[in-house]
Amino acid sequence: MLLAEAPDALEKRVKERREGLPELPNAVKGEVILRFAPNPNGPLTIGHSRGVIINSQYAEMYDGKMILRYDDTDAKIKRPDLKAYDWIKEDFTWLAGVKPDIILEASARMPEYMAHAKQFIADDYMYVCTCTADEFKQLRIDQQECPCRANSALKNSDLWNQMNDTEGGFNEGDAVVRVRTGMEHKNPALRDWPALRIQRASHPKVGDKYRVWPLLDFQSAVEDHVQKVTHIIRGKDLMDSTRKQKLLYEMAGWNYPETLYWGRVKVHEFGGFSTSQMKIDIENGDFNGWDDPRLPTVRALRRRGFSAAAMRKFWIELSLTQKDISVPLATLISHNSTEIDSSTPRLSFIQNPVMLALNCAGIELPDAIDIPCHPLEKEMGVRNWALPRDSELQVYIEKEDFDIAIASDGKIRLKDFADIDVSENKGGVVTSMPRSDERPIIHWLTEEMATNHTLLRPDEQGEQLDEIKGLLEKNPHPSGTIIQLERIGFARLESSESEPSMTRMIWTHS
RNA sequence: GCUCGCGUGGUGUAGUCCGGCCCAUCAUUGCAGGUUUUCAUCCUGUCUACCCGGGUUCGAAUCCCGGCGCGAGCACCA
Structure with missing residues (x-):
């Protein structure tokens, strides 16, 4: 009887609310390898922080490894910024709380990519195409094979050498290497997709060493295989990338990693997070730098006092879904408040200060008062404010509070100190140290404590x-x-x- | 045009695979109140949701069909 009911009980448990991130499919503890692959054309943005956090969180969950890979294979359109390599490493470490296990620079891995390209061409998996971009675009739409497709592997190997050779006669735009996936695919994006192209711009890291550079789909496909990446978590805009790369993996006889996707994210207050656009705005002088508090960069957020722990909670709560979402900054702020409230010391700050001269002749004042640094966390100690020995006490309060006081018969209480009565001429009198009534409480500062x-x-x-x-x-x-x-x-x-x-x-x- | 993905309260999210424990979870926001010598923290209460239309079924957020909406890819960018 009991045994018969047991399966039922188990199924119920499955229905209970899931905590944290969903399980990774086919993940074996200790064997998971993940990667985060930004373009080093600026520091990390809030958008990137999702990648860092979700990936590193999974690495932690499964005792896996985390690779930070700089996808710097385009020296022209998304030109790498040499400083960004360090910024990203810094931002990554701050967000994840740990350093990446492995750091890779695609530009430094070129020999690997070139060797694979050469081999794939020899194996006839890829061919050199000399059609123009426009010509091929039309062929793709018409599902027609281009003439270059008929060339032999031998001929292609020769053309490949010409692409790489300064004297080869091929210039930027003259030839690309395509993967022979087939023009019959119903998804146009998959039809003989381009894998490598000629780019003459000098690369900030490796200079003019290479003429031919891999495109993302090829570079990433090869690197993920070489690094034995088990799980790829990427934006759903890269779904066709997965499909393209799978076709190459099939030819090569490789196993494609498990792939998960997330949708687009916007934060109400910021909109999108385009690194290129920010770069332009900064250069135009619209912002003071990458850590300008108005910018959605990780360094700006950090500078503003957001904690990495709050960022992590934020992204984990948003979880991993393919929905395009737009979140208010209030969500992150809420996480940050709970995260930092108990450890932030309290201080008094007076905007639009008004100086009050208080007569305290009628009251026996102590030499100093102790105010808790935190109302609940007593171990944070006290702030000690000395009080002058004279019969007059000069204090600052905010103009706004002064107006409130005047509006309520001049009766107001200086927080953690005393009830006072103030008059319109900014004079006043200390009436009682203990709280004597329900008058409003305001923050204040002695003249001595103010800077x-x-x-x-x-x-x-x-x-x-x-x-x-x-x-x-x-x-x-x-x-x-x-x-x-x-x-x-x-x-x-x-x-x-x-x-x-x-x-x-x-x-x-x- | 072709291809792909997604649609649960104001915002996110759980549940959707394997239909009933779901008059739908949790968080956040809004509103109301309480605690508090901060307009912080904390606590209580409360409003608001399964995109639409059919179908299958005793029963649908969940399965099927059709629509609608939103996003993305089809770059010699990542």
Whole structure:
């Protein structure tokens, strides 16, 4: 009886809510090899961060290996930026929390690709085509074979040598190598797709060493096989790439990796994340650099005080689906708040300061007050504010709060300190240290604790970068510390490298 | 034009393979309230969804057919 019911019980369990990422198909623990293959034409964007995080998360789940591969085989249209190689490695490591297991540069792997190309041509899997792009486009539409297709493997090997030879008579655009997949495929994208072409632009890494360069589908197909990649996770725009590459794998007798896809992602506040476009905008002076807080780059987010842990939670929650999605930044912000709230020390920041001269003759004030650095995390200690011995206390409050005070009979409470009554002439009197009524509570600063600071904050549309001047509480936190400004929101302390004394904050979020 | 993929609340997401435990999960957002000497954190409540139309079935988010919508590929870019 019990045995008969057991299968039922098992099926129920399957229906329970899945936690985290879905299982990888045919994954064997310890044998999974994944790769993340960006074009090094700029630092990583939020879009790339999905690739880094999902892949590295799977690598962790299955005790697998993670390859970071620079797909730098186009020195002309998507010209590699030498600095980007380091930026990407840095961004990757920050996001994943670990370094990639293997780092590869396609440009450094050229001998491998060229050897395979040569062999595939000799095996008659690929042929040299001298049609123009337009001619072939028409042939593809008409499902007609081009004349070059009839050439023998021997002839093609000869043409291949000519393509690679400076004196060979072939120039950029004169000849490409195609994979002999067949012109009868009903999917036009698969018909004798191009694998390698001539490109004369000098490559930032290897100079003029090569004339012929592989295209993504070929380079990636060969490299994934050589590296024994078991799972490829890529955008669904690359679905036909998978199909193209599978045809080549079939000819070569190789096993194609398991492939999973994700859809397009947009973040409401940013729209898309085109590296090329950002590069242009930066060069035009529209932005101050790749880490401009308005940009959707990983370094900008990091500079703004977003944590890698929040980014990871964000992408894992979005999971791996083929839907095109558009997410509000609020989702990431929410993850970030929960992630950083308990570890961010509180500080007082006064925008539009108004100085109040408070008479405290009627009250016995202590020499100093201790304010918790964090309302819940007591082990973070206290902030010690000395109070002057005079009968007059000078404090700063925000103009906005001053107006509120005036509007409510001048009765207001300085947080963690005392009730005060203020008057329109900016004078006032300390009436009680303990809270005596329900009057509003505001943040404030003693004159002694105030230092000039600016808060760099992108406007709502992310177009302007506002520089808000104000008074920040003196504090011992080093540059890079993420803090919470009482009643305002999170920010990250930053000192400029050229002027260490010049400190400012970058706005994180409220 | 050909080919491919996707359609669950405002936004994401679970469930879809193997139809009933689904008057549909979880999170986030919005709204309402509570705790709090921050407009933070935390807690409670609440609104809103299976693209449409047929079919199969005792029963469909789930299977079948047709439509519609959105996205992508058909580059000598990645």
